[in-house]
Amino acid sequence: MAVITLISTWLIPCFIMLVLIVATWKRVPAYELFVEGGKEGVKMAFSLLPFLVGMIVSIAILRASGALDAFIGLISPVLGFFGVPPDIVPLALVRPISGTAALGVTTELIDTHGPDSFIGRLASTMQGSTDTTLYILTIYFGAVGIKKMRYALKVGLIADLIGIIASIIIVTIVFG
């Protein structure tokens, strides 16, 4: 664990150093290229803005109205029947849609049940092992102006579902 933390902190500074050394060695105009690349970054952030506003507002409406919670309340018993702990259902449903909401749910679950409880461990694993599909598709397709996503969303959501099921099974085996 300590080794991995060390790698994570050293990786970026060392990578930057390597890039700059190689660039200087090859007599590439490093600073000018940095500025040139940076300008693209500014453009990109602004082109992303409308995509993010659209998606985040729509999700916020669904959450604030109480419809999302109602849906979760409705579906929890059904999933519970298949062995999914009811407490974890909100997290499983929210995880692919909203990263901040999922983090909020995870924190709340850990707060209520304790970090070393079964639910606490399951929430931690679930939070860490999949990413916010809707956000990733919005950002990446939005930034480069892709209008037709084809089957991308389906693939992302099915992979999420498999990841969530896998988390439940693994945590049950390891900590159950």
Added chain:
Amino acid sequence: MVNIIWAAMAIVGILYAMFNGTMEDVNKALFESADEAVTISIGLISILVFWLGIMKIAEKAGILQILAKLFRPVVVRLFPEIPKDHPAMGYILSNFTANVFGLGNAATPMGIKAMEQMKELSGTDTASRSMITFLALNTSSLTLIPTTVIAIRMHYDSASPTEIVGTTIIATIISTLAAVVVDRIFYYRSIRRG
């Protein structure tokens, strides 16, 4: 599909608020969330400018090409449509590396560059096969060390904050493999349909 999901989330929310008496909350959420979205976008500027600057140097200095060559055998199989020495490969690899080490901030700009290169290859505004494979891998999460989760566990006085790293890694591997397989299935289905 996205158009429908996007509209449906808002429509369902507003309809539900009519009967649930939460219209006031919806109203508030509308403007607060728009504000939040702008904050996120603006917050991305610093990361995007810095990383795209560094990556531009890396590209011109030939480092991305070296990286692409090193891991070519694995990635070529995942992205058969991308020419072997194309810069897209280098960006895809940089994105994966940053993700594996939990450096989400560095991963996003490189991922966007990879998407840009793939768009140049396909030349349309329709998602290409490579793009979908790339995003499937990103959405399934490649992170091996969930730093945020560990931080939360520490905050709540866990006896062993990092004990979930093992289960997270196994779950991540399974969800990533699932993403690759599901992506392939949908791709071959889409060709058969013509």
